[in-house]
Amino acid sequence: MKVAPTEDETRRAGPSPRLELSGIRRSFDGREVVRGVSLSISTGEVLCLLGPSGCGKSTTLRIAAGVDRQDAGEVRLGGQVAASGATFVPPERRSVGLMFQDFALFPHLKVADNVAFGLKGGAAANGARIGELLERVGLSRFHDSWPHELSGGEQQRVALARALAPRPRVMLMDEPFSGLDNRLRDGIRDETLSLLKEEGTAVLLVTHEPDEAMRMADEIALMRDGRIVQSGAPYNIYTAPVDRAAAAFFSDINVVRGVSRGALTETPFGAFLTPGHADGAEVEIVIRPQHLGIDFDRDGRGPAATPQQGVAARARVLRARFTGRESLVEFRMETDGQVVKATVPNVFLPAAGTPLWLTLRRDRCFVFPASRGAGSGSGPSSI
Numbered sequence: 590m591k592v593a594p595t596e597d598e599t600r601r602a603g604p605s606p607r608l609e610l611s612g613i614r615r616s617f618d619g620r621e622v623v624r625g626v627s628l629s630i631s632t633g634e635v636l637c638l639l640g641p642s643g644c645g646k647s648t649t650l651r652i653a654a655g656v657d658r659q660d661a662g663e664v665r666l667g668g669q670v671a672a673s674g675a676t677f678v679p680p681e682r683r684s685v686g687l688m689f690q691d692f693a694l695f696p697h698l699k700v701a702d703n704v705a706f707g708l709k710g711g712a713a714a715n716g717a718r719i720g721e722l723l724e725r726v727g728l729s730r731f732h733d734s735w736p737h738e739l740s741g742g743e744q745q746r747v748a749l750a751r752a753l754a755p756r757p758r759v760m761l762m763d764e765p766f767s768g769l770d771n772r773l774r775d776g777i778r779d780e781t782l783s784l785l786k787e788e789g790t791a792v793l794l795v796t797h798e799p800d801e802a803m804r805m806a807d808e809i810a811l812m813r814d815g816r817i818v819q820s821g822a823p824y825n826i827y828t829a830p831v832d833r834a835a836a837a838f839f840s841d842i843n844v845v846r847g848v849s850r851g852a853l854t855e856t857p858f859g860a861f862l863t864p865g866h867a868d869g870a871e872v873e874i875v876i877r878p879q880h881l882g883i884d885f886d887r888d889g890r891g892p893a894a895t896p897q898q899g900v901a902a903r904a905r906v907l908r909a910r911f912t913g914r915e916s917l918v919e920f921r922m923e924t925d926g927q928v929v930k931a932t933v934p935n936v937f938l939p940a941a942g943t944p945l946w947l948t949l950r951r952d953r954c955f956v957f958p959a960s961r962g963a964g965s966g967s968g969p970s971s972i
């Protein structure tokens with residue numbers, strides 16, 4: 590017999606997540622493209638499903654929306670089953686807002702009527718809510734305009750107001766900003782985020798852009814080949830990637846290879862502690878370009894080694910480019926000919942062939958078993 594929880598138990602357990610997916614699977618033509626995805630999003634939380642094209646993000650979102658149906662697993666909204674083997678609540682009864690890249694306003698409806706579309710009663714009856722949302726997205730003056738009179742960014746903001754008008758508890762957004770040019774995108778992302786937070790909406794946002802996920806997400810779920818390979822706050826995902834491919838998804842990386850012997854791996858940058866790697870196992874030391882240190886050559890000598898930096902290694906500049914916010918310098922190591930990249934804030938454009946000394950910030954290095962493909966690797970160990 591199932592005993593109903595007491596009020597106290599319910600309070601201690603906290604409210605149910607607004608959206609919960611557990612063990613979602615979906616195949617097309619015998620190929621499984623979503624392979625056991627589970628996630629949970631609470632009130633006012635933004636979860637970004639991030640991954641390369643074709644990894645199954647949109648399929649997952651479509652299943653959450655109810656426009657597609659999973660082969661296995663369960664979708665819950667506010668603690669209630671919305672889709673399982675036995676139950677299926679159709680999309681229009683799920684109280685979810687949808688926003689896609691192709692946000693298509695209705696061209697024959699004025700802006701206010703577009704916003705009113707999802708509301709019961711139409712523009713006149715819902716005047717206050719429409720006015721509030723148009724003001725919030727900064728478009729009050731377009732109340733009686735036609736969609737074609739608005740720029741792409743303005744249309745996108747109307748689409749957001751339209752999606753939010755019925756106060757959905759959950760908003761599902763699939764690459765909603767990718768149709769906008771770069772200049773507009775950052776502003777609209779920020780406005781959208783603050784509006785969603787104000788409304789307390791739980792948001793599942795699908796994107797293949799790490800910058801967008803870092804900017805928008807409370808939590809990132811990194812997806813690859815139909816599976817979530819890592820999830821956590823943006824800072825944690827960035828600073829503690831689960832494997833080499835997860836590190837590489839967010840920025841360029843340098844990979845220094847070596848062989849672990851007695852829990853130590855010798856490299857041109859000195860010995861690294863590699864506990865947990867078997868004797869003779871190949872390891873990869875991964876570091877982002879912004880965490881390399883550059884020092885001048887003093888008659889063939891480099892900087893004195895510090896424990897934090899380890900040993901400096903000499904390299905020659907291959908090319909240097911200024912990219913706007915920083916300079917990207919590529920080097921060829923004198924020790925083994927490997928090419929490494931470093932970024933430097935501001936303008937630093939040494940001539941090709943210049944000898945310079947490189948160090949690695951050891952607290953920013955990750956050690957992984959040598960990968961046999963994008964998906965391999967286990968937990969990182971910081972050095």
Ligand SMILES: Nc1ncnc2c1ncn2[C@@H]1O[C@H](COP(=O)(O)OP(=O)(O)OP(=O)(O)O)[C@@H](O)[C@H]1O
Pocket residue numbers: 617618622640641642643644645646647648649797
């Ligand atoms: N209705 C369908 N019929 C057959 N295959 C499909 C269908 N929908 C998706 N797929 C396939 O499933 C895989 C995952 O597609 P999905 O759109 O979920 O990926 P995605 O990560 O959102 O990619 P993108 O960022 O390019 O949209 C792809 O290989 C796609 O071709």
